[in-house]
Amino acid sequence: MRVERSNKNQEDPYLPRMRESIEKVEATREERIDQEVEPLDPKTRDKVLNEFHPDYIESAFREVNVGPNAGEMMPKELVDLLEAYPKYDPSEVNLAKVEKEVDVLIIGGGGAGNIAAYWAVQEGLDPSDILIATKLRNGDSNSVMSQGGVQAADREEDSPVQHYLDIMGGGHYANKPDLVETLVRDAPKMIEWHEDLGVIYDKDGDGAMKELHGGGTSRKRLHSAKDYTGLEIVRVVRDEVRNMAIPVKEFAPAVELLTDADGTVTGALLFNMETDKYSVVKAKSVILATGGFGRLHIQDFPTTNHYGATADGLILGYRAGANMLDMDTVQYHPTGAAYPQQIMGLLVTEKVRSSGAYPVNSEGEFFTFNLEPRDVEASMLIRECRDVEHGGRDNGVETPGGITGVWLDTPMIDMKHGEGTFEKNLEYIYRLYTRFGIDPTEDPILVYPTLHYQNGGIEIDNDGHTAVEGLLAAGEVEGGVHGKNRLMGNSIMDYNVFGRRAGIAAARRAKGESEWGEVSLEHVERYVDKLRESDVDMQKRSPMLIPDYRGERTQGRTLDLLDPS
Amino acid sequence: MSPSNEDQETVRIHIMGKEYEVPKGLTMMDAIEHSGYRLIRGVGCRGGFCGACATLYRLEGDYKLYADLACQKTVEDGMYLMQLPFTPAGRKTYDIEEIGRDGNPLLENYPEVARCVSCNTCTKACPQDLEVMDFINEAIRGNIENVASMSFDCIQCGICAARCPAEIPHHHVAQMARRVYGKHNLPKSDHVAARVREIEGGEFDESLQEITSLSREVLEERYESREIE
Ligand SMILES: Cc1cc2nc3c(=O)[nH]c(=O)nc-3n(C[C@H](O)[C@H](O)[C@H](O)COP(=O)(O)OP(=O)(O)OC[C@H]3O[C@@H](n4cnc5c(N)ncnc54)[C@H](O)[C@@H]3O)c2cc1C
Numbered sequence: 120m121r122v123e124r125s126n127k128n129q130e131d132p133y134l135p136r137m138r139e140s141i142e143k144v145e146a147t148r149e150e151r152i153d154q155e156v157e158p159l160d161p162k163t164r165d166k167v168l169n170e171f172h173p174d175y176i177e178s179a180f181r182e183v184n185v186g187p188n189a190g191e192m193m194p195k196e197l198v199d200l201l202e203a204y205p206k207y208d209p210s211e212v213n214l215a216k217v218e219k220e221v222d223v224l225i226i227g228g229g230g231a232g233n234i235a236a237y238w239a240v241q242e243g244l245d246p247s248d249i250l251i252a253t254k255l256r257n258g259d260s261n262s263v264m265s266q267g268g269v270q271a272a273d274r275e276e277d278s279p280v281q282h283y284l285d286i287m288g289g290g291h292y293a294n295k296p297d298l299v300e301t302l303v304r305d306a307p308k309m310i311e312w313h314e315d316l317g318v319i320y321d322k323d324g325d326g327a328m329k330e331l332h333g334g335g336t337s338r339k340r341l342h343s344a345k346d347y348t349g350l351e352i353v354r355v356v357r358d359e360v361r362n363m364a365i366p367v368k369e370f371a372p373a374v375e376l377l378t379d380a381d382g383t384v385t386g387a388l389l390f391n392m393e394t395d396k397y398s399v400v401k402a403k404s405v406i407l408a409t410g411g412f413g414r415l416h417i418q419d420f421p422t423t424n425h426y427g428a429t430a431d432g433l434i435l436g437y438r439a440g441a442n443m444l445d446m447d448t449v450q451y452h453p454t455g456a457a458y459p460q461q462i463m464g465l466l467v468t469e470k471v472r473s474s475g476a477y478p479v480n481s482e483g484e485f486f487t488f489n490l491e492p493r494d495v496e497a498s499m500l501i502r503e504c505r506d507v508e509h510g511g512r513d514n515g516v517e518t519p520g521g522i523t524g525v526w527l528d529t530p531m532i533d534m535k536h537g538e539g540t541f542e543k544n545l546e547y548i549y550r551l552y553t554r555f556g557i558d559p560t561e562d563p564i565l566v567y568p569t570l571h572y573q574n575g576g577i578e579i580d581n582d583g584h585t586a587v588e589g590l591l592a593a594g595e596v597e598g599g600v601h602g603k604n605r606l607m608g609n610s611i612m613d614y615n616v617f618g619r620r621a622g623i624a625a626a627r628r629a630k631g632e633s634e635w636g637e638v639s640l641e642h643v644e645r646y647v648d649k650l651r652e653s654d655v656d657m658q659k660r661s662p663m664l665i666p667d668y669r670g671e672r673t674q675g676r677t678l679d680l681l682d683p684s
Numbered sequence: 685m686s687p688s689n690e691d692q693e694t695v696r697i698h699i700m701g702k703e704y705e706v707p708k709g710l711t712m713m714d715a716i717e718h719s720g721y722r723l724i725r726g727v728g729c730r731g732g733f734c735g736a737c738a739t740l741y742r743l744e745g746d747y748k749l750y751a752d753l754a755c756q757k758t759v760e761d762g763m764y765l766m767q768l769p770f771t772p773a774g775r776k777t778y779d780i781e782e783i784g785r786d787g788n789p790l791l792e793n794y795p796e797v798a799r800c801v802s803c804n805t806c807t808k809a810c811p812q813d814l815e816v817m818d819f820i821n822e823a824i825r826g827n828i829e830n831v832a833s834m835s836f837d838c839i840q841c842g843i844c845a846a847r848c849p850a851e852i853p854h855h856h857v858a859q860m861a862r863r864v865y866g867k868h869n870l871p872k873s874d875h876v877a878a879r880v881r882e883i884e885g886g887e888f889d890e891s892l893q894e895i896t897s898l899s900r901e902v903l904e905e906r907y908e909s910r911e912i913e
């Protein structure tokens with residue numbers, strides 16, 4: 120390596136008690152290598168899910184009291200934010216002072232937001248009549264993090280019908296059929312568009328896509344760009360958005376939508392997180408593209424998501440009257456990194472298990488088949504780690520970070536398939552761990568389920584319209600496409616298909632409106648009144664914007680690293 | 685989740701010149717937060733993908749200036765951190781349809797690449813371990829495909845551009861190269877184009893209409909009995 124990097128931390132990255140457990144794992148490895156573990160029978164499977172899958176823990180859910188989804192159960196952490204005081208400080212907000220009037224305001228600069236902006240221009244808007252307002256920098260999002268790939272049925276052996284079937288079955292038939300049909304119809308066109316923009320997909324010499332299977336696919340239809348699929352797509356689209364000179368306002372999250380007397384969305388209130396100043400943007404259409412909610416750490420899970428995945432769009436949209444779908448399920452990925460602390464919650468791709476590595480407990484024993492469906496595998500890991508008092512088997516390995524994990528016996532891969540296999544096929548994971556002094560071809564790695572994806576979201580129609588006039592939504596913030604369970608590779612396609620459609624529909628709506636509407640926060644006031652009437656115990660303020668990870672939270676300091684004042 | 689304090693050794697780090705004691709084994713990012721800062725700048729994905737957390741650092745008693753990603757680098761005793769949340773570097777606007785049809789667009793748009801003094805500072809500073817100086821040399825020669833493949837893992841943190849004595853914006857040069865290559869050199873996929881035309885020509889209208897109108901029971905049956913490739 121030619122890189123100069125200091126490294127004073129050269130001792131064993133595993134603590135002595137972990138090392139003791141690794142010795143047990145090593146002691147049984149030889150005899151385990153040919154051992155087969157049977158998948159669970161359907162009855163046991165249901166039982167394990169019922170007892171251990173986080174979605175089945177009733178006490179982790181709470182009923183929503185007011186608004187369009189009143190009476191439904193959702194994760195407590197989300198309901199706490201839905202039933203919270205607004206974050207903005209009314210004494211600092213002056214709605215009469217309008218900073219900008221635009222045709223289309225896009226809230227969120229991830230994949231969905233940038234794609235919506237691009238297509239709004241294709242629909243005839245002048246770039247200067249669009250604004251992307253985003254919380255961090257443009258592109259700092261879940262979208263740059265996806266590794267695996269994106270689905271589109273474009274091989275001869277495949278068809279949109281087959282893709283439809285996979286999505287519906289994977290989503291337990293709760294999906295909205297018209298949204299799924301739209302997704303499968305548009306998918307090949309979006310891949311063709313990527314090619315036209317210059318996205319470098321993995322291809323054969325003649326240009327044919329190299330396509331792979333993903334969990335739940337009946338045909339190979341996963342397109343990838345090494346293990347940087349999301350990064351490559353976002354880099355390219357954002358580069359074009361820059362060429363088009365579409366204005367972007369960074370570090371300026373929306374803290375509330377603005378509405379007129381009829382409840383039509385007419386703009387948003389942005390908040391400069393560095394100066395604490397608010398600004399009012401009027402718009403003829405507003406697109407929510409704020410992504411998911413991983414950073415709510417539902418049920419205390421670590422997450423694969425970026426820093427800004429805090430459900431803001433759900434909160435804002437809900438206060439304005441938009442209803443949500445399928446918020447009773449959450450996607451947990453069975454193998455997030457549990458150790459070292461530095462990478463806790465980051466994704467360890469399923470490919471590690473499909474290449475032959477098995478989960479192994481602290482005693483060096485197999486306890487599960489390695490390729491159960493995601494929710495079942497996650498439940499088996501949880502059962503193994505949980506203490507006996509709570510119905511578990513207490514066979515996990517505790518980390519200094521406070522969570523308990525099980526081993527993923529990664530050295531099995533090279534033992535089964537020959538030296539060098541791991542490094543060649545699992546480059547990202549290899550790099551991720553060797554950086555912290557752990558060689559996954561020598562030592563097992565510690566894993567535990569991690570919070571990965573928001574299956575549901577705000578209901579939209581085929582063009583991204585929500586139930587609220589003037590408000591559209593695209594990407595992870597919306598729901599209905601994936602039903603109760605999203606398949607790998609369909610969320611990248613989701614933000615492409617519905618980002619494009621929302622951009623076009625928003626532009627069309629804007630062209631039909633001659634004037635900007637009045638802006639008020641009355642819908643928020645009405646919502647708070649209803650909450651008060653319902654006697655909800657409101658503890659928090661929302662949207663959250665960013666999570667609070669300060670070590671000494673009790674001191675309550677808010678000290679921005681680069682405070683401009 | 686911050687680690688429990690029992691049996692925790694600590695290290696001293698300096699954030700903007702001020703010393704803090706933090707538990708050993710945290711990333712720079714966690715250490716800054718542990719010290720009481722709520723980050724707005726210098727944080728994005730927290731997983732080594734976005735480059736928002738570019739950080740330069742020195743160690744006590746060592747003249748060298750090192751660079752890494754705050755979300756991926758563990759703190760060491762005596763570190764002085766210098767966050768680089770934004771590196772100004774001129775980016776050229778261009779027309780993707782026209783660029784790269786002839787000549788060397790990289791040299792034309794970024795003539796400063798020719799100022800490379802081969803010091804290799806960019807390569808030594810790259811947190812992704814890319815051969816940055818080598819791809820700049822390929823850019824000078826107009827070898828776009830090599831620039832594209834050698835820079836593919838670039839997360840555009842800008843550390844190279846911040847450190848370069850020749851003031852080259854490596855990450856912008858590389859982005860242009862990848863797009864020109866992807867757009868004009870990489871062969872297009874025939875089967876993707878064919879499928880798009882088929883869909884537009886209505887070839888799947890009937891079968892899609894049929895499947896979307898199935899009852900849940902029939903759909904479920906069809907799903908359970910579908911053939912897996
Ligand atoms: C590690 C990882 C791996 C993945 N792998 C895959 C995969 O292989 N295939 C696949 O299909 N999917 C994958 N996914 C899922 C997929 O990447 C996401 O679902 C998708 O990128 C969401 O796109 P989005 O544009 O809706 O949201 P995001 O990309 O998250 O963008 C939302 C943006 O809005 C900003 N924002 C949030 N709140 C506000 C506010 N109040 N005001 C202004 N801006 C705000 C955010 O900061 C962010 O920039 C993966 C996800 C993760 C985290």
Ligand code: FES
Pocket residue numbers: 726727728729730731732733734735736737738753754755756
């Ligand atoms: S925060 Fe994205 S690379 Fe570190």
